[in-house]
Amino acid sequence: MKKFFLSVILLVSLFSCSSLFAATAIKKVAPAFWWAGMKNPELQVMLYGEHIASAEVSISSKDIMLQEVVKQENPNYLLLYMNISEAAPQKFEIILKQGKKQTVVPYELKQRRPSASEVEGFNSSDVLYLIMPDRFANGDVSNDIIPGMLEAKVDRNDPFARHGGDLKGIENQLDYIANLGVTSIWLNPIQENDMKEGSYHGYAITDYYQVDRRFGSNEEFRSLVQQAHNKGLKVVMDMIFNHCGDQNYLFKDMPSKDWFNFKGNYVQTTFKTATPSDPYASDYAKKIVVDGWFSECMPDFNQRNRHVATYLIQSSIWWIEYAGINGIRQDTHPYADFNMMSDWCKAVTEEYPNFNIVGETWIGSNVLVSYWQKDSKVAAPKNSYLRTVMDFPLMDQMNNAFDEETNDWNGGLYRLFDYLSQDIVYADPMNLLIFLDNHDTSRFYRSEAATQNLDRYKQALTFLLTTRGIPQIYYGTEILMAADKANGDGLLRCDFPGGWQNDTRNCFDATNRTAQQYEAFSFLQKLLQWRKGNEVIAKGKLKHFSPNKGVYVYERKYGDQSVAVFLNGNNREQTINLNEYQEILPASSAHNVLTGETVKLEKEWTLPSRGILILSF
Known part of the structure; x- marks a missing residue:
């Protein structure tokens, strides 16, 4: 019996000693890796794990300098700032010591791809084809439902539910897209949206470094970009810096309350995007529109916090370097902090001089839109460094112009003449993104009979593809997909017929299109193929x-x-x-x-x- 008690005491002692040396579980390392040879010598690495803030931090590399270790209010975070200016590609260790406990986090600086910094952005020689991944094509049914993710259903009868479209579906249709004649694809957000509902659209990101697993993996996205490039297509990635989803770990377990506006408490924005450029606006009005939340489930980042700014900027550069994308479309650009977004545009341009970013500037006036473009005289001495802005006022004019008869002094096509005659307000009219519709607006070809007119359709696309700027076409335009915003955003984002195995019609195949669809597709294809490589139109x-x-x-x-x-x-x-x-x-x-x-x-x-x-x- 005495020997038994001695054995028990010994086992307890061994367990106690082992717990003293047990490594702390690290839940997140962001970014998971980086690259040697970047122009910016500073690297921020965020570590997230239980009570790691008390650790002493060191790194095993001799040519990387650990410049700063930043603790947050929340003891579950550490922010490490490293100088990698002299670092070669290498694997090294980040070492956390807490008393006798030691946690080793392996880290890698990878070798950059040759000419990675020379990635070619989109420009006025391109035509962008906008795709909502969940609604375009389902190429892999095995990822429709991922166990453990919060929205665990697929229901194609519900316009606000997930439908199962994915990266594989887009990959399967790259030949169709290239044959149409567009030169670039713009994907609505593909980063993780592990939200309880409405996650299909992608605008409530829960992990900035992870593709949503219901679309595929990071590796599959990189492969899609490479395959698109092989077919002469550029790829534009949608990003959201203004807000994230409320299921993002950064919000659920905030590093500190100043990572989010109003200390993480919901205050609704006014959506009055004219306010930031209004010379007479009150401080209160500016604060509410910029710091206010887009919705209660989308908390608003405080980009004035330098750690937040660095985190967001690095996440975008990580995707450019990792996947080789050609552009970024930044959501809700005027809702974010002007100075931080300006710094971001400069940082990306310094790393990738030929890259391009388009900001969503949903404002009804060309003067107010021009405020957000790089080198704007309207905004001077401030400078957004944002090369491309979205010409929403022209969209409004086009949606009316082709419905009306033209008077030589007003209405109809005079609207277009009159609007373009005001282009003096823009620093660079050729770098405006122009479009008839997108995922947030009624489709140009709508349900009512008055708009189901191929003459109207053909004139509008002729103008779009021959005037100044960078045209964007919403998926399904080529087969006359119709929807009105009054019936809800979910219906603006209908499934492309033929993208699912059980669809009754496959409009990716010309033999399954109606006579009217065939005529529309053929007309658009002719214009797009003629425009491709046409320097007269591009320049x-x-x-x-x-x-x-x-x-x-x-x-x-x-x-x-x-x-x-x-x-x-x-x-x-x-x-x-x-x-x-x-x-x-x-x-x-x-x-x-x-x-x-x-x-x-x-x-x-x-x-x-x-x-x-x-x-x-």
Whole structure:
């Protein structure tokens, strides 16, 4: 019996000693790895684990300097700032000592890809094809439901539920996308959205370094980008810095309350995005619109906190370096802190000079949109360093212009002439993202019969693809997908027919399209393929004429090449005198882009009702 008690005491003692030396569980390391040879010598590594703040921190590398160890209010976080300016690619250890306990965190600085910093961004030579991944195509049904994730259902009958689209589905349709003639795909957010409901749209991120597992893995996203590149397609990634999802560990277990605005307490934004640029706005109004939350389930980051700013900036650079993406679309840009977002744009540009970022600037005035573009005279001396902004006012004009008959002084196509004549407010009109619709608006081809008109459709796409700027097309536009915002955002994001195995029609296959869909697709494809690599449209100067007899005429000219576009804004045929346009008609004959014929240019030309003429010289 005595020996038994001695054995028990010995076992208890051994267990107690082992617990003293047990490693602390590290739940998150962000970023999980980095790269040697980056232009910015500073690296922030966030460690998240139970009561790690009391640890003494050291690193095993001889050529990496641990500059700063920052503790937060929450003892579960440590922020390490390292100088890696002299570091070669290597694996090293981050060592945490707490008394006799020691936790070793392996870390790696990887070798950069050759010419990684020379990634080519999107520009006015491109046309972006906007895809909501959950609604485009389901290529892997095994990831539809992931055990343990909060929204564990797929219901295609519910417009606000997950439908099962994924990265594999997009990968399977890359040939379709490339054959259409677009040059870039823009994906709505693919980062983890482990939310209880509404997670399909992706705008409530719960892990900035992880692809949502219902879409695929980080490796599968990188593979998708590489395959897109192989087919001549660029990839733009949607990002959200203004807010995250309330199930993000950074909010559920906040490093400190100043990581979020209003100390992590819900205060609703006013959505009045004109306020930040309003010279007369009160301090209170500015604070509410910028610091207020987008919704109660989307807490608003405090980007004035330097640790928050660095965390967000690094996350974007990590994805550029890791996956080789060509651009970023930044959600709700005016809702975030101006100075931090400016610093972010500069940081990305310094690391990747040819990269491009487009900010969502949903404001109804071209003057107010221009405030957010790089080198804006309106914003000076402040500078956003944001190259591309979204031209929402032009979207509004286009959604009205092609419904109305054109008066030479107002309405119809005069709207477009009048709006473009105000481009002096923009620092760079060619770097405006232009679009007829997107995932937040009614589709241009809507349900009501008045808008189901192919003449309207063709004129709008002709203008979109031949005017200044960077065009974006919403998936399904090519097959006349229709939806009205009044019926809810979920229906704006309908499934592409044929993206699921049990779909009754597969519109990825031309043989399954209706006659009207076939005509629309063929028209758009012809324009897109003609535009691809066309320097006149990508780089050419724009000259336009005030509508005469309801006909809007403009030219794109680059070097000794030019294109002249004639749009009849009347619901009847119209004959125009070509003498008025001689300065943009350098020859007596031209190539008719839409018919492929060579046409002779006499004194007059008759355009049919809502007719289009595109002449290439």
